[in-house]
Amino acid sequence: RKEVEQDPGPFNVPEGATVAFNCTYSNSASQSFFWYRQDCRKEPKLLMSVYSSGNEDGRFTAQLNRASQYISLLIRDSKLSDSATYLCVVNMRGNKLTFGTGTQLKVEL
Amino acid sequence: NAGVTQTPKFQVLKTGQSMTLQCAQDMNHEYMSWYRQDPGMGLRLIHYSVGAGITDQGEVPNGYNVSRSTTEDFPLRLLSAAPSQTSVYFCASSRQRPGAGELFFGEGSRLTVL
Numbered sequence: 001r002k003e004v005e006q007d008p009g010p011f012n013v014p015e016g017a018t019v020a021f022n023c024t025y026s027n028s029a030s031q032s033f034f035w036y037r038q039d040c041r042k043e044p045k046l047l048m049s050v051y052s053s054g055n056e057d058g059r060f061t062a063q064l065n066r067a068s069q070y071i072s073l074l075i076r077d078s079k080l081s082d083s084a085t086y087l088c089v090v091n092m093r094g095n096k097l098t099f100g101t102g103t104q105l106k107v108e109l
Numbered sequence: 110n111a112g113v114t115q116t117p118k119f120q121v122l123k124t125g126q127s128m129t130l131q132c133a134q135d136m137n138h139e140y141m142s143w144y145r146q147d148p149g150m151g152l153r154l155i156h157y158s159v160g161a162g163i164t165d166q167g168e169v170p171n172g173y174n175v176s177r178s179t180t181e182d183f184p185l186r187l188l189s190a191a192p193s194q195t196s197v198y199f200c201a202s203s204r205q206r207p208g209a210g211e212l213f214f215g216e217g218s219r220l221t222v223l
Contacts, residue, residue: 004151008149031208032208032209036212041217042216042217043199043214043215043216043217044152044199044212044214045214046211046212087151087152091207091208091209095140095157095159095165095206095207095208096154096157096167096168096207096208097154097207097208097212098151099144099151099152099153100151101149101150101151102151
């Protein structure tokens with residue numbers, strides 16, 4: 001079992017749709033959680049951190065479920081510009097982050 | 110702001126050749142790291158540094174060396190390139206230890222080993 005697992009997609013959704021991604025992690029002692037966005041052939045960039053109480057940033061909502069060991073990302077009112085790969089990142093131990101393989105989102109007209 | 114700068118952006122090597130990927134950051138970050146990204150796999154940590162003069166191995170360190178003589182620079186050396194090292198390499202830096210703050214990535218270096 002991978003330490004961090006994501007559905008690779010692609011998720012093809014129409015503009016304006018709501019889409020959700022999940023990410024499961026194996027280490028129950030994991031300390032911090034993030035979603036990064038990576039555009040095609042570009043570097044990853046931080047989208048948002050994931051807090052225990054859940055957090056929202058505009059159209060994006062991230063949630064953490066420690067009991068079931070997963071985090072989620074909800075995107076409302078999808079835009080064409082949201083098309084990208086979304087990377088789940090977990091700090092499992094020390095100074096090392098573990099990256100998921102990413103979920104590809106394609107928003108279409 | 111330049112942020113994290115990597116050079117070269119593209120490189121083709123023959124098996125057995127050596128080379129250095131350069132990484133520099135101008136944000137005065139203590140933490141720097143090198144990752145490789147391969148299709149179907151998440152970014153994997155090669156080496157990292159928590160400050161000048163301090164380096165440590167990550168998940169996939171074999172075949173790579175690093176040094177950190179200054180806060181700004183963190184070069185990655187391939188000692189004897191192998192086709193298995195064909196990958197996209199990202200350098201990253203952070204103000205806080207990874208997991209406590211944002212990672213800032215360079216634009217990547219695409220390496221092909223023939």
